[in-house]
Amino acid sequence: MKDGLRYDRMVERALRGVVREALAITATKGLPGQHHFFITFHTRARDVEVPDHLAAKYPEEITIVLQHQFWELDVREDAFSVTLSFHGKPERLTVPFAAITAFADPSIKFLLQFQPTGQGEPPDGGKQRGATGEAAPSAKSENKTGEVVTLDSFRKK
Numbered sequence: 001m002k003d004g005l006r007y008d009r010m011v012e013r014a015l016r017g018v019v020r021e022a023l024a025i026t027a028t029k030g031l032p033g034q035h036h037f038f039i040t041f042h043t044r045a046r047d048v049e050v051p052d053h054l055a056a057k058y059p060e061e062i063t064i065v066l067q068h069q070f071w072e073l074d075v076r077e078d079a080f081s082v083t084l085s086f087h088g089k090p091e092r093l094t095v096p097f098a099a100i101t102a103f104a105d106p107s108i109k110f111l112l113q114f115q116p117t118g119q120g121e122p123p124d125g126g127k128q129r130g131a132t133g134e135a136a137p138s139a140k141s142e143n144k145t146g147e148v149v150t151l152d153s154f155r156k157k
Helices: 007-029 052-057
Strands: 037-042 061-066 071-075 079-086 089-096 100-105 110-113
Touching: 007 037, 007 071, 007 079, 007 100, 007 110, 061 079
Parallel strands: none
Antiparallel strands: 037 061, 037 100, 071 079, 079 089, 100 110
């Protein structure tokens, strides 16, 4: 299918656009109602910027939560940056949309899962060596150190 239309890639790009648009709206207007986001991404993907201590603790994937306390959400065409609190310390993260593996809005039971694009894929080709979606440093409260999240609760059964 060398010369064929790659609908799978078109759909992936379109769905990543949904994530981009949801974050762009949030950046300009804030989160409406009870909406909040769980964003899972490859920590070692190209152009991902996370503090060294988080990359060491979560060498494959990490899930961040954008809910009550996040700052300086900046959304660009190819990536977003946000400041979150980890153990009471603000940390800046930059995540290319190509590195995202899952996006969920639990308030409405909405979940998108993505295939590696090559650009966002970690150096080991996307092979996972641990549980996915297990780390969710919460931005809810300065006093919280983190929250374990399983994305299985958002998957359709």
